[in-house]
Amino acid sequence: MMGARFGIWLEKMERNVLHFPKTLILLVLMLCALSLHYAAGHLGIDTDTTKMLSEELPFRQDRERLVAAFPQDEQAVLVVIDAEIPEKTTEALSYLGERFRAEEQHIESVFIPGEGEFFDRHGLLYLKLEELNELADTLAEAQPFVGTLAEDNSLKGLLSIIELAITTEGRELPVDLNPLLEKISQAMRAAQTGEQYQLSWQQMIFGGDAKMLTTQRFIVLQPKLDYSALVPTERALTSIRTIVEEAKAQFPDVRIRLTGEVVLEHDELESVESSATMASIFSLILVCLTLLIGLRSLRLVLITFVVLLMGLALTVGFATFAIGHLNLISISFAVLYIGIGVDYAIQISLRYRELLRQNFTQFQALMEAVHKVAPSIALCALTAAAGFFSFMPTAYVGVSELGVIAGGGMFIALIISLTVLPALLILFPLNPATVKLDRSTFPQWVYHFPMQHRTAIKWTAISLTLVSLAFLTQVRFDFNPLNLRDPDSESLSTFRELLDTKQTSPFTLTVLAHSKEEAEQTAQRLAALGSVENAITVLNFVPENQEEKLAVLQDLSLMLGLPISTFPPVLDDTLENHKQALERFLTRIEESLAADPANVLAGSLRQLRDDVKRLLKALETLPEAKQAALLDQLQNSLLGTLKTSMDRLLQGLLADVVSLDALPKDLLERWLNAAGVYRVQAFPRKNLNDHENLKEFIADVRTVSINATDLPVIYLESGNAVVEAFQKALIGALLAISIVLLVMHRNIKDASLILLPLLMMSILTAASTVLLDNPFNFANIIVIPLLMGLGVNSGIYIMLRLRAMPDREQDVLNTSTARAVVFCNLTTLCSFVSMAFTPHLGLASMGLLLSIGLILIILTSLLVLPAFACKPLKPSS
Structure with missing residues (x-):
């Protein structure tokens, strides 16, 4: 029909x-x-x-609850900054932070973890008590060194202190002398070839492995998105990338990359x-x-x-x-x-x-x-x-x-x-x-x-x-959208690099708690899991053992005895003083080698002697203007970061008691909202580039809270x-x-x-x-x-x-x-x-x-x- x-x-x-x-x-x-x-x-x-998926799905509802409680990180752009030394990283970080905050038309908010006056003043309280005591001992030994440079922050002042260390029996520096001598040699060679080189005094004084001296920092941006446009992120990301390109030109030796879900998409x-x-x-x-x-x-x-x-x-x-x-x-x-x-x-x-x-x-x-x-x-x-x-x-x-x-x-x-x-x-x-x-295409x-x-x-x-x-x-379904994207793109390669690490992995899981006690208990249970490296709450930003640490800092301040609140900048010394300091330094090196040719510094001193000779010989062939420029570059390479390092130390000596209410607002609101909801964040122990590791991480965390959410769950x-x-x-x-x-x-x-x-x-x-x-x-x-x-x-x-x-x-x-x-x-x-x-x-x-x-x-x-x-x-x- x-x-x-x-x-x-x-x-x-x-x-x-x-x-x-x-x-x-x-x-x-x-x-x-x-x-x-x-x-x-x-x-x-x-x-x-x-x-794209129904709002009725449980994991979507969990995500919506997280976004409603802490909307700051939703649709965020992550700026990753890397440099060879922490001072350069901090300098680029400050420049970018200032530029991003001024771009109000396309950027909703700017958050820089660990940055600002609060952390400059209270940063030392976040060291373990044992670490702080070690630092105090090192700085106590460094008091003569610091005092001398505070009076004469110049190439001459630096070399005169090292001269005493290598010629006076029993004289010690607060830093390992061999690495310092090697870095001075590198600075001299770089000055002759015109290359950029910077000695990190934070690494020299505080120790190269100190947690507070990271050479990688982050900025979290929340761009203003326009969902009426075909590409909602286009204008915001164009503005952000313009600022980044300007920063790269300003800091050519700093690596700046963008990643995060918004940039990846x-x-x-x-x-x-x-x-x-x-x-x-x-x-x-x-x-x-x-x-x-x-x-x-x-x-x-x-x-x-x-x-x-x-x-x-x-x-x-x-x-x-x-x-x-x-x-x-x-x-x-x-x-x-x-x-x-x-x-x-x-x-x-x-x-x-x-x-x-x-x-x-x-x-x-x-x-x-x-x-x-x-x-x-x-x-x-x-x-x-x-x-x-x-x-x-x-x-x-x-x-x-x-x-x-x-x-x-x-x-x-x-x-x-x-x-x-x-x-x-x-x-x-x-x-x-x-x-x-028409004829048949094929035979019959x-x-x-x-x-x-x-x-x-x-x-x-x-x-x-x-x-x-x-x-x-x-037959399987690959749920990880990262595996679909161009592996050569900067955003994806950066994201995968962060996934390789335990402390910077963007694949974390979040559990919401509605009281201080619940947050503490949840964090403890999460931290005990085999696949969890660490679990933190806002309470982790209140330092432990504050009374003991403040006492150490007070003693240290008295011991250093510096009558200044900021360290003096590098002196604008004369060409004649620079050359005399180098010639005198060369003489002291030769005396030290002649007195004890088999001492532990002999190898570094011989290399340094040869570099000083080459530098002095090269100066003879140059006009005075170029000699002055070369030696100014050498002085800046060796002492350019000292003021920043000492200012940070001096600021840290002024720390006082930190309470929950004293935490910076932009930090506090990311971990505890106005309604009293606490954020408990679990970090993975294993590399979550691996599918099985990611499934294990999610399954373990869900034994503590079935409503755990964030990117891995999504x-x-x-x-x-x-x-x-x-x-x-x-x-x-x-x-x-x-x-x-x-x-x-x-x-x-x-x-x-x-x-x-x-x-x-x-x-x-x-x-x-x-x-x-x-x-x-x-x-x-x-x-x-x-x-x-x-x-x-x-x-x-x-x-x-x-x-x-x-x-x-x-x-x-x-x-x-x-x-x-x-x-x-x-x-x-x-x-x-x-x-x-x-x-x-x-x-x-x-x-x-x-x-x-x-x-x-x-x-x-x-x-x-x-x-x-x-x-x-x-x-x-």
């Missing part, structure tokens, strides 16, 4: 519509223009990836755009060549493109009406529409060519092509739409919305293909004389191959399927939610397609045979992900709806054509239907195959998976399906 009604509709269209092709095309063009105008005014693009978008642009140019050439070879007519190619563009314009209007916006998943509806919609146009066009070769008139060939092909493409549209609509109930909102748009687009593609395409062919018909010159044995070797094909297909089924137990649970959503959607799609086929065919065998290419392709494609180590991920899993639509469509076309052929004409491969199946899938393949060679790993995995799936669709539809569906050929009488 449904088929009869469809036939009546086709006849009415033939009589009432296609007799007025110009009017029809004009009306459709007006409708397309109206659709695009409506979309331009109402269709938005929501690039907020946090909305932005860099990924740029990588996708550049990769897609490169792939699109190559793909467009391949698609055009494929269509020209398949349709054998430039006119048909152009008509096909026009039909696709019209349908796409109407689908955009439907998306605007049905959803109102596009997300980063549903924006791929255009790819799905073209991949499947071009199939309908190719089927009609090739059947039209086939009938022209059989001496039908233009109009007869066109009408007969529509009558013959319409039932199969209508069934394809119905099954494809049913498959897409089955994605609607899933928790994966991005795919759910894609299902609505793509499902509606299938019916639009059907209607456009049955109306506009014939109308265009009436206005621009093919030349029958040219069409009749190729077209008879599936029937002549049906037994071998069937057993081969069954064997491959059974073997592939064994691999399905090893990544893991998002992957689980996507897998579950696709499993439900694919089962639903398969059931929906099966029901439609059974209702339309009322024949279990035929319905099963139509599903055969789809099922076999799915099993083999899944097995290929194991064999090629190309696991399912957030990127390539999106091609599954397209493969499903194309797989069932190909089965429908071949099966219906087989049933419409006489028993003895079972060489279905030599028909326009088979040709259309091949070239439709090849067209889609050409659209994506170039992605497999792009630097973006997500696109590459997508291109590879889709290419494998499309090749399998062609093979299963044209070889396996005919072998199972056809009866053995009987010899002719």
Whole structure:
């Protein structure tokens, strides 16, 4: 009954519509223009990836609670600053902090851990009591050294102190003398060659391994994002990167990098755009060549493109009406529409060519092509739409919305293909004389191959399927989006570098506590876990043993006896004083070596003697201005950081009692909010670049709190939610397609045979992900709806054509239907195959998976399906 009604509709269209092709095309063009105008005014693009999954999912609710309690780190940019010495790091940090705070238009907030007046004054209290006592002992011994330089902070003053140490028996310096002598030698060599060199007095006095002397610092920025723009981070990141580039020019020996989730996603978008642009140019050439070879007519190619563009314009209007916006998943509806919609146009066009070769008139060939092909493409549209609509109930909102748009687009593609395409062919018909010159592409044995070797094909297909089924137990989903991005990008390489460390890993987990006692207990339980390196709360920022530490600092202040609050800068000494100091220093070195040639400093002193001689000799060849500049550079290389180091020390001696309320506001609000919610942060012990380590870390922390959240949980649970959503959607799609086929065919065998290419392709494609180590991920899993639509469509076309052929004409491969199946899938393949060679790993995995799936669709539809569906050929009488 449904088929009869469809036939009546086709006849009415033939009589009432296609007799007025110009009017029809004009009306459709007006409708397309109206659709695009409506979309331009109402269709938005929501690039907020946090909305891609249902808000009802537990892990999403946990994340929302964290963001509501501590919103400062949401969508943050992490600036990583590295230098060879801590003074340079601090200098660049201060410059960047000042510039970022001034950029209020694009930056919401700036947070620099461990920076500011509070930490300058109280930083020494965060040392362990044993460490502070060791520092106090070292500085007590250094008192004469410090006092001398406070009176004469110059090259002459420094060298005079070292002279006493190497010539006076029993005289010691507060620093290890061998490293200091080596650094003076390096400074002299650098001055002669014009290279930059800076001696770190913090490392010399406090010790190179001191925790407070890190050469890597961080700035956390919260950019102002504009979600109404296609790229919400564009303006903010452009401003941030401009400041960073200026800082790099200001501090050429400091390494400054950007990372964090915002930067990673932005860099990924740029990588996708550049990769897609490169792939699109190559793909467009391949698609055009494929269509020209398949349709054998430039006119048909152009008509096909026009039909696709019209349908796409109407689908955009439907998306605007049905959803109102596009997300980063549903924006791929255009790819799905073209991949499947071009199939309908190719089927009609090739059947039209086939009938022209059989001496039908233009109009007869066109009408007969529509009558013959319409039932199969209508069934394809119905099954494809049913498959897409089955994605609607899933928790994966991005795919759910894609299902609505793509499902509606299938019916639009059907209607456009049955109306506009014939109308265009009436206005621009093919030349029958040219069409009749077509010849078969391959020899006849190729077209008879599936029937002549049906037994071998069937057993081969069954064997491959059974073997592939064994691999399905090893199919996995790679939930880590870091593995999809360009590994050479600065943001990703920096992020992975931080993951390698225990104290700077951005993959931490957070538990919320609602009282001080709960926070302390939670931190203790977390710290006891095997996979947790440390767990901290705001209480860790209140130093322990403050009374004892303050007493040590008070004694140290009295012992140093400096009557100054800031250390004097380097003196602007004369050229003559510099040269006299070097000559006297050379004399003292030679005296020391002559007195004791085997002492522990002998090796360093000999090297230093030679460097001083070379420097003095080089000065003789230079004019006085250049001599002065060279020696000023040497003095600055050796003493330029001393004032900073001593000022920090002097400021630290003024520490007083630190309470919770005394902590800086920007620090306190990140750990304890106004509602009394405490943040407990767990740091991983193992490298979380490893998937198993990350799962273990999450599982362990969840034994303490099931509501623990942060990036690791988001990544893991998002992957689980996507897998579950696709499993439900694919089962639903398969059931929906099966029901439609059974209702339309009322024949279990035929319905099963139509599903055969789809099922076999799915099993083999899944097995290929194991064999090629190309696991399912957030990127390539999106091609599954397209493969499903194309797989069932190909089965429908071949099966219906087989049933419409006489028993003895079972060489279905030599028909326009088979040709259309091949070239439709090849067209889609050409659209994506170039992605497999792009630097973006997500696109590459997508291109590879889709290419494998499309090749399998062609093979299963044209070889396996005919072998199972056809009866053995009987010899002719």
